[in-house]
Amino acid sequence: MEHLYEMLKQVDGYIYPNEIELHWGILIVLYPYITGLVAGAFILASLERVFKIKVLRPTYHLALLTALSFLIVAILPLVTHLGHPFRAYEIMTTPQVGSAMAIFGFVYLWYLMVVLLLEIWFDYRHDLVVWADQSKGFKRRIYKILTLGVTDISPKALAWDEKLGYIVTVIGIPSAFLLHGYVGFIFGSIKANPWWSTVLMPVIFLLSAMVSGIALVMFLYMIISWIRKVKIDMACLDEIGKFLFMVLILDFTLESLDQVHRIYEAEESFEILHMLVNGKLNITLFVFQGLMGTIIPLVILGLFRMYLPKEKIRIPMYFLVSNLVLFGVFFMRWNVVIGGQLFSKSFLGFTSFKLGMIGAEGFLMALVWMIMPFLILSFILWLVPPWKKHSE
Amino acid sequence: MPPQLKTLLPLLAVFICIFLVARHFLIPESFGKYGHYRADSMDETAAIPINYVGKEACAECHDTETAKLASDLHSVLSCEICHGPGALHVADAEKGILLKPGTREFCGTCHSINPARRTEVINQIDTKEHHPEKDNCIDCHNPHAVWELKE
Amino acid sequence: MGTERINDTRRNFLRKSAMLAGTLLATSVTKPFTAVIFAANQPDKTKPWYGIGIDIEKCIGCGNCAKACKLENDVPKEPFYFRSWVEQYAIKNDGTVKVESPNGGIDGFTQTVAAEDIFKTFFVPKMCNHCAKSPCTQVCPVGATYESPEGIALVDDKYCIGCRYCIQACPYGCRYLHPVKNTVDKCTLCYHRIKKGLSPACVEVCPTGARIYGDLNDKEGLLNKFLKEHHCHVLKPNLNTGSKLFYNGLSAEVR
Known part of the structure; x- marks a missing residue:
């Protein structure tokens, strides 16, 4: 409890006495961030499948597997953050329908089981059957289990794979929008908190999710190509850059609209939010999220729309852009989650937040949660490499 | 029917069945009796033992003090404002020792001068300047009958 | 055809x-x-439906309510956990507002603004508003916090998962995470006392009778008498929480 006494000294102005401790820390920053990466990566994959943007083919499977790896992890920081993690099942057994959070368990399961796993399964079933025949021992057994015993690879069955997979993807697009728009609603529906309570919040969360997910696939595609020592498909990378640019413009516009609206309406909470933005959040909002995460990527990608430099310049630039966007969106989540708790609901003062290194809510733990999806992805890529697919 | 669905649909059915069975056993018995919550939790909250017993409980033994208190300005006060919660004392008079404060600081929580206090509601005194030769307020004032001054 | x-x-x-x-x-x-003022709906008019009245003009800021609340309900002693607390407002001549609540007012108050700078000053006792349309129970994902049939917002500490969404949703800062139980904790209007016919601890120890509680369905009751005879306001009426904590003499500066 020492840290609370320390924070008590740093209180600025007046806050309600129960408000000294921030209840949602770094783990809850990670939750919308990771969920957003899932939704964004999935939407990129569906661009290829449903909207027939064939130039994106090289990243289709990667985007799907990325979404899966991150979705598996997405729920873990949330559960470990609970005061009673072993009671988490209650959210499934007695969901309180009035709560924005209650449906999360079902949305999550729907998205994981019905959308992502099914789409990947339909996509890989043919290969799983072939691989099970070709490999030996342990790996063979895993492939066998993954086929779920459906080993029919007649052209008719394969046509069904294609057809059913397509249907699942079409269902998947609104599901991805639902998953992340809904995460935004968890924050946007809290009328007690003027920093969160905006009808634009789900839309902003969704667009920034798409931005971050696209940037993540871009980043991973470059890294994996580099590790595998294969040539990057520049047409594909340029296309991803184009979509990133487009969604980034939309995201930037809506977030700006949100701020302009707040400034112009200047409601009761305006003064305290003004102080928050210019004080405790000025670096993370203006420099990290605004300049580095939005403006610089926009300028670079915008220039590429007018003039495409040589590959040698474009590749490091795309790498830089994807990293900046990932960094910026993380701080967008930070500014929402942490920023929304720094000011008192009395609008008369601020508490402070210091990220500790160790502990369940510390920086190192957050790092573990952030590295874990990459490890899972490496494993999945080893098990079901998209570049060894039979159909490719 | 495609062979894929022949496997997937039964799997889904099994999954839903397992969920429904688990749900049946995991929901507490009294859940949903009045609303979307565990009705027993209200009884559990109601069963928490009390600590503040109220003036009537004090009066059962301490009738002289209660009578005296009723005679003066402190008549509306509950005994436990100054003496602290009395449940332990009622259960065992030896163990549940009650407070007997009467310092300038303690009386000052109500009676020290503060512009936020209305003079028509409470008598206020400069707790530092008022008879500095005495240590505590109760050296002169009887807290049960404040205008019955000693000496 | x-x-x-x-x-x-x-x-x-x-x-x-x-x-x-x-x-x-x-x-x-x-x-x-x-349309009803404060839009508080009373579900069953034959059963009690509780509300609270606080007379700011009578409050002397002794902090006995906050102290008794902690002692009655075993609230952790540290100054970060309060079911009930008192704030001292001082509005200065230059128009600025200074609010203080050292240790929730349990140790009493001293006026920190010089007398010549004070425009007006007063105490505001705070506690759960037991809202009729409570934003905190609305967001609980599992049904671990709820409004009882008596209109009291309660927490089921055997069922709470500790997600703290309700803490975020309470506009009045009345909830905290119990550091030992790891579940959310809040004012119960001393449910264990009122069910036994006693008044809540904070009402019991108030030396000036600034606090009353009562049945809003009892039209002849103390609370309705208080509401009729005074000009009462609730906190943050713009949020439409259906607050049932009514203040007499509430200044517009109070949030």
Whole structure:
């Protein structure tokens, strides 16, 4: 409890006495961030499948597997953050329908089981059957289990794979929008908190999710190509850059609209939010999220729309852009989650937040949660490499 | 029917069945009796033992003090404002020792001068300047009958 | 034959529409616009439905309510956990507002603004508003916090998962995470006392009678008398929480 006494000294102005401790820390920053990466990566994959943007083919499977790896992890920081993690099942057994959070368990399961796993399964079933025949021992057994015993690879069955997979993807697009728009609603529906309570919040969360997910696939595609020592498909990378640019413009516009609206309406909470933005959040909002995460990527990608430099310049630039966007969106989540708790609901003062290194809510733990999806992805890529697919 | 669905649909059915069975056993018995919550939790909250017993409980033994208190300005006060919660004392008079404060600081929580206090509601005194030769307020004032001054 | 049938359906349709319109009109006459101040709905008028009244003009800021609350309900002693606390407001001549609540007011108050700078100053005791449309119980994902039939917002500490969404949703800062139980904790209006016919601890120890609690369904009761005789306000009425904590003499500066 020492840290609370320390924070008590740093209180600025007046806050309600129960408000000294921030209840949602770094783990809850990670939750919308990771969920957003899932939704964004999935939407990129569906661009290829449903909207027939064939130039994106090289990243289709990667985007799907990325979404899966991150979705598996997405729920873990949330559960470990609970005061009673072993009671988490209650959210499934007695969901309180009035709560924005209650449906999360079902949305999550729907998205994981019905959308992502099914789409990947339909996509890989043919290969799983072939691989099970070709490999030996342990790996063979895993492939066998993954086929779920459906080993029919007649052209008719394969046509069904294609057809059913397509249907699942079409269902998947609104599901991805639902998953992340809904995460935004968890924050946007809290009328007690003027920093969160905006009808634009789900839309902003969704667009920034798409931005971050696209940037993540871009980043991973470059890294994996580099590790595998294969040539990057520049047409594909340029296309991803184009979509990133487009969604980034939309995201930037809506977030700006949100701020302009707040400034112009200047409601009761305006003064305290003004102080928050210019004080405790000025670096993370203006420099990290605004300049580095939005403006610089926009300028670079915008220039590429007018003039495409040589590959040698474009590749490091795309790498830089994807990293900046990932960094910026993380701080967008930070500014929402942490920023929304720094000011008192009395609008008369601020508490402070210091990220500790160790502990369940510390920086190192957050790092573990952030590295874990990459490890899972490496494993999945080893098990079901998209570049060894039979159909490719 | 495609062979894929022949496997997937039964799997889904099994999954839903397992969920429904688990749900049946995991929901507490009294859940949903009045609303979307565990009705027993209200009884559990109601069963928490009390600590503040109220003036009537004090009066059962301490009738002289209660009578005296009723005679003066402190008549509306509950005994436990100054003496602290009395449940332990009622259960065992030896163990549940009650407070007997009467310092300038303690009386000052109500009676020290503060512009936020209305003079028509409470008598206020400069707790530092008022008879500095005495240590505590109760050296002169009887807290049960404040205008019955000693000496 | 064909036209006949069409005519028949059309007549039926017209008749049904007229009936519907008539019913709507009749209901709107018998049950006109039912807007209630503070829009607090009282579910069952035959059973008690509790509210609280606080008279700011009578509060002397002794902090006994906050102290008794902690002792009665085993609230952790550290100054980060309060079910009930008192704030001291000082509005200065230059228009600025200074609010303080050292240790929730448990140790009493001293005036920190010089007397010549004070425009006005007063105490505001705070506690759970036991809202009729409580934003905190609305967001609980599992049904671990709820409004009891008596209109009291309670927490089921055997069922709470500790997600703290309700803490975020309470506009009044009345909830905290219990550091030992790891579940959310809040004012119960001393449910264990009022069920035994006793008054809540904070009401019991108030030396000036600044706090009352009572049954809003009892039109002759103490609380309704208080509401009739004073000009009462609730905190943050713009949020439409249906607060049942009514203040007499509440200044507009108080949030």
